[in-house]
Amino acid sequence: MEHIRNFLRGKGFVLALLACVAAAAAVGVWAVRTVRDQMAEDLGKNPSQSITGEETFPGIDPEIQQDTEEQLWEQESTSAAQSVADVPESSSSGASSGASSGSGSVSEPSELQTESPIASASAGSGYTRPVSGQVLAVWSGDELVYNETLGDWRTHNGTDYACKAGEDVLAPVAGTVxxxxxxxxxxxxxxxxDAEGRLWRISALEDAAVQQGDAVTSGQKLGQAGTITGESALESHIHLEVLDGDKYLDPVKLIGS
Incomplete structure (x- = not known):
């Protein structure tokens, strides 16, 4: 018996500590269960969230709430469709309607040009390309350009159109020779x-088919293409100038490129 008393006396503190820990655990378990039961009771009386995770609102019939949400979605979709319908449709013709031939821009001459339209009256303009070839040199305005034939810098007062030697040259405009x-x-x-008082000068002409004082129509044959010795470094061409008083105009702006 004395041996048992000595054992209990030595281990008494440890046993007391274990008893306290067990009691604390029991109290904790009881508290957790109490809180869980109370939350379950509150959720049963006044639920704030359904088991599916979808939000609900107290005092509102779930079916009414669902109908309202569907109406809101439908209204948003209708609004989006309306905004799309108001956007103008793109047109393939827009890309080709940029700068017209009368916009003031001039196509620079290029050795890559190989084909040009046949000389014909521009639609609705009353003007005619004098020959069918490409533009070799453009009107330079006040800018000096280098003349390879004469070896100097000067303004180029007209437009040079390529043509074959002896090709028919047509009147670019109706008027009087x-x-x-x-x-x-x-x-x-x-x-x-021409009827507006402008003077159209075509160089160089051979075997003229008209005489001074003749009335000519746009596209009428004037003669045949000759040689311009002052620009012989270029291939065969005619040189066209337009004078309004003493001011040189750009022929391409009037006739078109």
């Missing part, structure tokens, strides 16, 4: 005065 005059390096120059 004011003169047929040989002008040195430019050959025979045919000058036509």
């Amino acid at each position: 004011e003169s047929l005059t040989a002008e040195g390096n430019w050959g025979v120059v045919a000058s036509i005065r």
Whole structure:
């Protein structure tokens, strides 16, 4: 018996501590169960969330709430469809309707150009390309350009159109032949005065088919393409100028490229 008393006396503290831990655990379990039961009771009386995780609102019939949400979705979809319908449809013609031939821009001459439209009256313009070839050199305005034939810098007062030697040259505009005059390096120059008082000068013309004082129509044959010795470094071409008083105009802006 004395041996048992000595054992209990030595282990008494440890046993007391274990008893306290067991009691604390029991109290904790009881508290957790009490809180869980109370929450379950509260959720049964006034649920705030369904078992599916979808949000509900106290005092509102779930069916009414669902109908309201569906109406809201339908309204948003209708609004989006309306905004799309108001966007203008793209047109394939828009890309090709950029700058027209009368916009003031001029196509730069290029050796890559190989084909040009046949000389014909521009639609609704009353003007005609004098020959069918490509543009070799453009009107330069006040800018000086280098003349390879003469080896100097000067303004280029007209537009050069490529053509075959001896090709028919057509009147670029209706009017009256004011003169047929040989002008040195430019050959025979045919000058036509149009109804607006502008003077159209075509160099160089050979075997003229018209005479001074003749009334000509746009596209009428004036003669055949000759040689312009002042621009012989270029391939065979005719040189066209347009004068409004003493001011040179860009022929391409009037006739089109």
